[in-house]
Amino acid sequence: MINSKTSDKVMKGVFWFSALLIISILFLILGYVFVEGIRVVNLSFISDMPKNNWREGGIYPAIVGTFYLVAVALLFAVPLGVLTAIYLVEFRKEDNLTSIIRISVDSLNAVPSIVFGLFGLSLFFYYLKDFTGGPTIFSGGLTLGFMILPTVIRTAEVALRTVPLSEKLGSYALGATKLQTISRIVIPSSIPGIITGVILGFGRAAGETAPIIFMVALNPTMPEFPYLFSQCNALTTQIYYLTSEAISIERAFGMAFVLISIILISNYSARLINKYLARNIRR
Amino acid sequence: MDDGNEIEIRDLNLWYGDNHALKDVNLDIRKNRITALIGPSGCGKSTFLRCINRMNDLIEGVKIKGEVLLNGENIYKKDVDVVALRKRIGQVFQKPNPFPMSIYDNVAYGPRIHGVGKKELDGVVEKSLKDAALWREVSDRLEGAALDLSGGQQQRLCIARALAIRPDVILFDEPCSALDPISTHKIEDLLQELKKKYTIVIVTHNMQQAARVSDYTGFFLLGEMIEFNRTRVLFENPEMEQTEDYITGRFG
Ligand SMILES: Nc1ncnc2c1ncn2[C@@H]1O[C@H](COP(=O)(O)OP(=O)(O)OP(=O)(O)O)[C@@H](O)[C@H]1O
Numbered sequence: 001m002i003n004s005k006t007s008d009k010v011m012k013g014v015f016w017f018s019a020l021l022i023i024s025i026l027f028l029i030l031g032y033v034f035v036e037g038i039r040v041v042n043l044s045f046i047s048d049m050p051k052n053n054w055r056e057g058g059i060y061p062a063i064v065g066t067f068y069l070v071a072v073a074l075l076f077a078v079p080l081g082v083l084t085a086i087y088l089v090e091f092r093k094e095d096n097l098t099s100i101i102r103i104s105v106d107s108l109n110a111v112p113s114i115v116f117g118l119f120g121l122s123l124f125f126y127y128l129k130d131f132t133g134g135p136t137i138f139s140g141g142l143t144l145g146f147m148i149l150p151t152v153i154r155t156a157e158v159a160l161r162t163v164p165l166s167e168k169l170g171s172y173a174l175g176a177t178k179l180q181t182i183s184r185i186v187i188p189s190s191i192p193g194i195i196t197g198v199i200l201g202f203g204r205a206a207g208e209t210a211p212i213i214f215m216v217a218l219n220p221t222m223p224e225f226p227y228l229f230s231q232c233n234a235l236t237t238q239i240y241y242l243t244s245e246a247i248s249i250e251r252a253f254g255m256a257f258v259l260i261s262i263i264l265i266s267n268y269s270a271r272l273i274n275k276y277l278a279r280n281i282r283r
Numbered sequence: 284m285d286d287g288n289e290i291e292i293r294d295l296n297l298w299y300g301d302n303h304a305l306k307d308v309n310l311d312i313r314k315n316r317i318t319a320l321i322g323p324s325g326c327g328k329s330t331f332l333r334c335i336n337r338m339n340d341l342i343e344g345v346k347i348k349g350e351v352l353l354n355g356e357n358i359y360k361k362d363v364d365v366v367a368l369r370k371r372i373g374q375v376f377q378k379p380n381p382f383p384m385s386i387y388d389n390v391a392y393g394p395r396i397h398g399v400g401k402k403e404l405d406g407v408v409e410k411s412l413k414d415a416a417l418w419r420e421v422s423d424r425l426e427g428a429a430l431d432l433s434g435g436q437q438q439r440l441c442i443a444r445a446l447a448i449r450p451d452v453i454l455f456d457e458p459c460s461a462l463d464p465i466s467t468h469k470i471e472d473l474l475q476e477l478k479k480k481y482t483i484v485i486v487t488h489n490m491q492q493a494a495r496v497s498d499y500t501g502f503f504l505l506g507e508m509i510e511f512n513r514t515r516v517l518f519e520n521p522e523m524e525q526t527e528d529y530i531t532g533r534f535g
C-alpha cells in the first residue's frame with residue numbers, strides 16, 4: 001500500500017519533472033537558434049538588401065514582407081472575427097445556426113496549413129487573378145487571414161462571454177440600446193482578451209510557411225506601390241528556400257532568430273499591454 | 284401631499300414558458316411614496332419589478348398580459364419606446380453592479396447615452412453623487428476605479444448612476460441583501476431622502492426593513508398578490524391569514 005503522502009510526493013515529482021522538461025525543450029530550441037543565429041545577425045543583416053541570391057547582405061525584404069502579410073491577415077481576420085464572435089455571443093441564442101457556425105470555425109481550425117496554401121493558390125492565383133494580381137501581398141495576407149480566423153473568433157468569444165450579465169443588465173436598465181451596451185460595456189471589457197487573440201494570430205501568421213509558399217517571391221523583392229498588389233518575400237518561406245536549396249543554413253538560422261525575436265517581442269508587449277489594461281479596466 | 288398614483292398595474296399575468304409566474308396582479312403605486320414588496324423566495328417579486336421597466340423583454344420566452352400604466356399610459360402598448368421608458372424608471376440591483384470604469388464614468392454613463400453635453404456632465408455627476416450621499420466620500424477620487432469602492436459605496440454609486448438619468452421612479456431589488464448593517468442603514472436613510480423626489484418600489488426579504496422604510500407594502504405568494512395595504516396596517520393588522528403567517532414567521 002502506498003500511503004497518500006508518498007503518492008503526493010510522487011505526483012509532485014512527476015509534475016515537477018514535466019515542467020522541467022518543457023522548460024528545457026524550450027530553452028534548447030531557443031538557445032540553439034540563438035547560438036546559431038547570432039553569428040550572422042547584426043544591424044546590416046536586418047536592414048540591408050540581400051546580395052548574391054541571399055548568400056550575402058541583409059534580409060530586409062523578408063522582414064518587411066512578413067509584416068505586410070501579417071498586417072493584411074490581421075486587418076482581415078480581426079474585424080471579421082470579432083464581429084462573428086459578437087454575433088455568436090450577443091445576438092444568437094443557441095440554435096442550429098450557432099452550432100453550424102461553431103462547427104465551421106472548429107473545422108477551419110483543423111484544416112492543415114498547406115491546404116490553406118492550396119486553396120489560396122487556386123482562389124487568388126487562378127480564379128481571382130485579375131483582381132488580386134496573382135501572388136501578391138493581398139493574396140498571401142488573405143490566405144493567412146483565413147487561417148487565423150478561428151483563433152481570433154475563439155479567443156474573442158471567450159473574452160466576450162466573461163463580461164458579466166449584471167453589467168449588461170445595468171446598462172440596459174439605464175436605457176442603453178443593445179448597440180450601446182455592446183460598444184460601451186461589452187467590447188471595452190473584452191479588449192484584453194481580443195488583444196490576446198490578435199497576438200496569437202500574429203504569431204501564427206508570421207510563423208507559418210505552407211499557406212504562403214505559393215504566394216511569395218523567392219528573389220529579393222521589395223513591395224512597391226500599390227503595396228497591397230505587389231509581390232513580397234517572407235521570413236518563413238525564405239528559411240525554407242535557403243535550407244532546401246542548401247544556399248545557406250547559417251543565414252536561415254539568422255532569419256529564424258529574427259523571426260522568433262519578432263514573435264516573442266510581440267507576445268511580451270501584448271502581455272504588458274494586457275496587464276496595463278487589466279489594471280485599468282477590470283480587476 | 285398625496286399626488287395620486289404614479290403606476291397602476293392591472294390584471295398583470297406573466298409566463299416564463301409554461302411557468303405562470305405572475306397571476307392577475309393588481310396594484311397601485313403612489314407617487315413619492317415607498318412601496319415595499321415582500322414574500323417568500325420565488326414568489327415573483329423580482330419578476331414583477333422587471334415588468335415595471337420592461338427588463339423582462341430581455342428574457343427569452345416571456346409572455347405578458349395585462350397593463351402597467353405609468354401616469355396613465357400603458358407601457359406595454361405597441362409603440363412604446365423602451366429606451367425612453369427605462370430613462371423614466373431607474374433600477375438598482377441586488378448585487379452592486381458598477382461598470383468597470385471610473386466613478387465619474389459610471390455616473391456619467393446614462394447621461395452620456397441620453398445625449399447630455401460635456402459641459403453639463405460635471406454638474407449632473409456631482410448632483411447625483413450628492414443625492415446618493417456618496418459625494419463626500421468620493422469627491423477627491425472621481426477618476427478612481429469604481430470597483431475599488433466598498434460594497435456599500437458601490438451600491439450608492441449604482442443609486443447615483445440611476446439618479447443621473449433623472450428618472451421618476453426607482454426600482455430597488457433587494458438593494459441591501461449583499462451589504463453590512465451600517466451600509467444598509469445608510470441606504471435606508473437615503474431612501475427616505477429620495478422619496479421626496481422619486482417614487483420608490485423596493486423588494487426586500489427583510490420584513491423589518493419593509494416595516495421601517497416603506498409607506499405601503501404588498502405581500503406576494505406564488506405569483507399572486509395576496510394583500511396590499513399601508514405598511515403599518517399590513518404588519519399590525521393583516522387581513523389575510525397567509526400574510527399573518529408570513530410576517531410572524533410561521534411560514535416556510
Ligand atoms: N429568467 C427566468 N427564466 C425563467 N424563469 C424564471 C426567470 N426568473 C425567474 N423565474 C421563475 O419565476 C418565478 C419567480 O421568480 P422571481 O425571481 O421573480 O422570484 P423572487 O420573488 O424575486 O425570489 P427571490 O426572493 O428568491 O429573489 C420562479 O418560479 C422562478 O423560477
Ligand SMILES: [Mg+2]
Pocket residue numbers: 328329330456
Ligand atoms: Mg428576486
